[in-house]
Amino acid sequence: MTRSEQGRHRERHDPHWVEWLTGILSAILIAGMLGWVGWEAFTREATPPDLSVTVLATEKAGSGHRIAFDIYNSATTTAAAVTVIGRLMEGERVIEENHVVFDYVAAESKSTGAILFENDPAGRTVSLRPAGYTAP
Template sequence: MSASKARHTESSDPHWIEWISGISSCALVGAMIGWIAWQAITANDEPPQLSTTITQVRKSGSTFRVEFDIVNSAPVTAAGVTVMGEIIDATAAVETAEVTFDYVPAQSKSRGALLFSTDPAGRDLRVRPSGYTEP
């Protein structure tokens, strides 16, 4: 217990391992700073670039589950991203469904699903992002 009350004096004759870990830490932090600085310099004011791809349509019980990936290829995060799905028969939308993502981070991917009661097979299925806010 006395250890917690006393003042420490660092040894003035350090083991070589302290220097190795110290120097490699400096290198690591330096590399990290370099990477982020590079990103900061090359970043532009691009708005979020959102695109969706349908990965799977599956029937579960009486609903049809349309799974999709949403990718944000811009270096800016989008928040409150709404994705709308429509099943279109001939010209009119038979059914629409909507889902909201809290975040789609910069240059990242999120997964989601829309649930329909109409079978999308043989009809036109459209899934697209319909809006976002800045975080």
């Protein structure tokens, strides 16, 4: 801290109590974060990707139809190049099949995407499923 006396500046050599408090709280916070990250790294078991798909909405889009969905990865390992296959079916007959590839779906997270169909899905069965992935 600097004091000014008749144009002269003088530094205080003893730190203010706020500086000590800030330093101690910062050290506790950093130690806690390092402890938490270390605990997670050593105790958490790596499980292979566990992918599931939930349809969000179906809407008309341009000359086709868009089916928006979320893909969830409930495992502790990230999946890369995740392929989702969408089928538009009438009874047992597949009318149209498309796929979309996600660069990755992070561990314990979700990603959102959409599959586009030329045919109207109204009154038909839509099947979306994860078809495969690679290890990043």
